[in-house]
Amino acid sequence: MKVGIIGATGYGGLELIRFLHNHSEVEHIELFTSSEADVLFSSKFGHLANIMDTPLQKIDEAALATLDVIFTSTPSGVTSELLPPLVGKGAKLIDLSGDYRLKDPRSYENWYGKKAAPFDLLQQSVYGLTEWNAPQIKQATLIANPGCYPTAVLLPLLPLLKEQLIDSQHLIIDAKSGISGAGNKPSQATHFSEANESFAIYKANTHQHIPEIEQAIAMFAGVETAISFNTHLIPMTRGILATSYAAMMPNVTEAQLIDCLQATYEKHPFVRIVTEGSGIGTNRVKGSNYCDIFVKVDPRTNRATIASVIDNLVKGAAGQAIQNMNVQFDLPQTTGLDVVPFFI
Numbered sequence: 001m002k003v004g005i006i007g008a009t010g011y012g013g014l015e016l017i018r019f020l021h022n023h024s025e026v027e028h029i030e031l032f033t034s035s036e037a038d039v040l041f042s043s044k045f046g047h048l049a050n051i052m053d054t055p056l057q058k059i060d061e062a063a064l065a066t067l068d069v070i071f072t073s074t075p076s077g078v079t080s081e082l083l084p085p086l087v088g089k090g091a092k093l094i095d096l097s098g099d100y101r102l103k104d105p106r107s108y109e110n111w112y113g114k115k116a117a118p119f120d121l122l123q124q125s126v127y128g129l130t131e132w133n134a135p136q137i138k139q140a141t142l143i144a145n146p147g148c149y150p151t152a153v154l155l156p157l158l159p160l161l162k163e164q165l166i167d168s169q170h171l172i173i174d175a176k177s178g179i180s181g182a183g184n185k186p187s188q189a190t191h192f193s194e195a196n197e198s199f200a201i202y203k204a205n206t207h208q209h210i211p212e213i214e215q216a217i218a219m220f221a222g223v224e225t226a227i228s229f230n231t232h233l234i235p236m237t238r239g240i241l242a243t244s245y246a247a248m249m250p251n252v253t254e255a256q257l258i259d260c261l262q263a264t265y266e267k268h269p270f271v272r273i274v275t276e277g278s279g280i281g282t283n284r285v286k287g288s289n290y291c292d293i294f295v296k297v298d299p300r301t302n303r304a305t306i307a308s309v310i311d312n313l314v315k316g317a318a319g320q321a322i323q324n325m326n327v328q329f330d331l332p333q334t335t336g337l338d339v340v341p342f343f344i
């Protein structure tokens with residue numbers, strides 16, 4: 001397979017390279033840039049010396065036309081304009097940005113504050129939450145790879161909502177992310193001296209992933225709900241911990257929640273249900289495509305505490321994108337992604 005990466009110099013792009021380099025079916029990788037054409041990639045990123053000694057190319061339709069798969073890992077508002085001319089030209093398109101996730105263009109414009117992609121392509125795009133949408137992903141020409149927080153939140157909640165084991169209303173979701181979630185462009189909030197030794201809530205009640213999570217809950221679990229969802233920046237590089245709180249439905253037990261999660265993900269290699277101990281941390285999944293899930297019911301309140309961890313750059317971005325490519329090409333989902341988490 002010949003693959004291209006637009007936005008190769010960003011964090012998502014670098015993670016795509018890390019995994020695609022070891023992917024048995026990928027024979028050629030082309031790297032595209034909007035700002036640094038002709039620069040040798042390994043001269044910009046020394047850790048890739050002797051590994052990725054290819055020049056960055058300018059984004060050019062003729063060069064893109066030779067590829068089987070194009071990953072776009074660019075800021076929101078870019079692919080809404082970049083991808084329409086490429087749809088249906090032969091390459092599978094896998095977009096890591098938020099531009100094709102929301103079906104309603106007004107919702108995108110409200111939450112992202114940018115012009116939405118063309119309506120027909122928003123309807124045509126397939127939401128790439130691999131474990132829940134594989135048959136559609138297999139047929140898709142344009143995949144909207146999920147956001148990092150939605151991936152962490154949806155994988156544990158969807159089975160429990162679908163089976164009506166927890167109350168779909170009044171869901172409270174408290175999520176924390178490492179700083180690489182904000183990409184490679186420095187900002188005041190991610191400046192070391194302000195982010196280090198601090199722990200901050202941001203985008204309170206206004207995060208752009210709220211409509212994406214609600215849309216997916218409606219799509220896959222069949223329930224309409226309005227969630228309370230908040231995000232926090234923690235002073236570490238990688239990882240998301242999402243903790244959701246939900247009231248139990250009458251007469252449902254903790255064992256039923258665990259059974260439901262285990263049954264749902266039994267045949268899914270990247271989702272692990274953790275039953276030992278009293279919690280989980282992001283180091284369990286760091287550098288890997290795993291999502292680990294832990295559930296504990298509080299008998300005093302009859303509410304479930306539902307925690308999940310992912311690496312935002314892997315299962316939350318590049319890893320899931322490659323998992324989707326594997327589905328599209330009928331490969332085992334683990335191809336190129338079968339790595340042991342860093343842990344430390």
Ligand SMILES: NC(=O)C1=CN([C@@H]2O[C@H](COP(=O)(O)OP(=O)(O)OC[C@H]3O[C@@H](n4cnc5c(N)ncnc54)[C@H](OP(=O)(O)O)[C@@H]3O)[C@@H](O)[C@H]2O)C=CC1
Pocket residue numbers: 006007008009010011012013032033034035036073074075076078096097098146147148180181182183184185312313316317
């Ligand atoms: N970081 C994360 O954890 C996650 C990120 N995402 C989403 O994935 C996308 C990429 O994220 P991330 O890698 O972190 O972002 P970065 O900011 O690290 O990188 C984005 C890259 O896009 C390229 N770019 C910028 N402007 C343009 C443009 N106008 N046209 C084409 N390319 C452009 C830049 O490369 P160059 O200058 O070389 O063109 C840049 O390196 C974003 O939409 C993000 O929201 C999704 C899930 C998780």
Ligand SMILES: CC(=O)N[C@@H](CCC(=O)OP(=O)(O)O)C(=O)O
Pocket residue numbers: 075076096097098147148177178179180181182208209231233
């Ligand atoms: C820590 C941090 O800032 N994370 C980013 C991750 C979101 C993201 O990747 O946004 P898209 O919807 O454009 O994919 C954020 O909260 O906005």
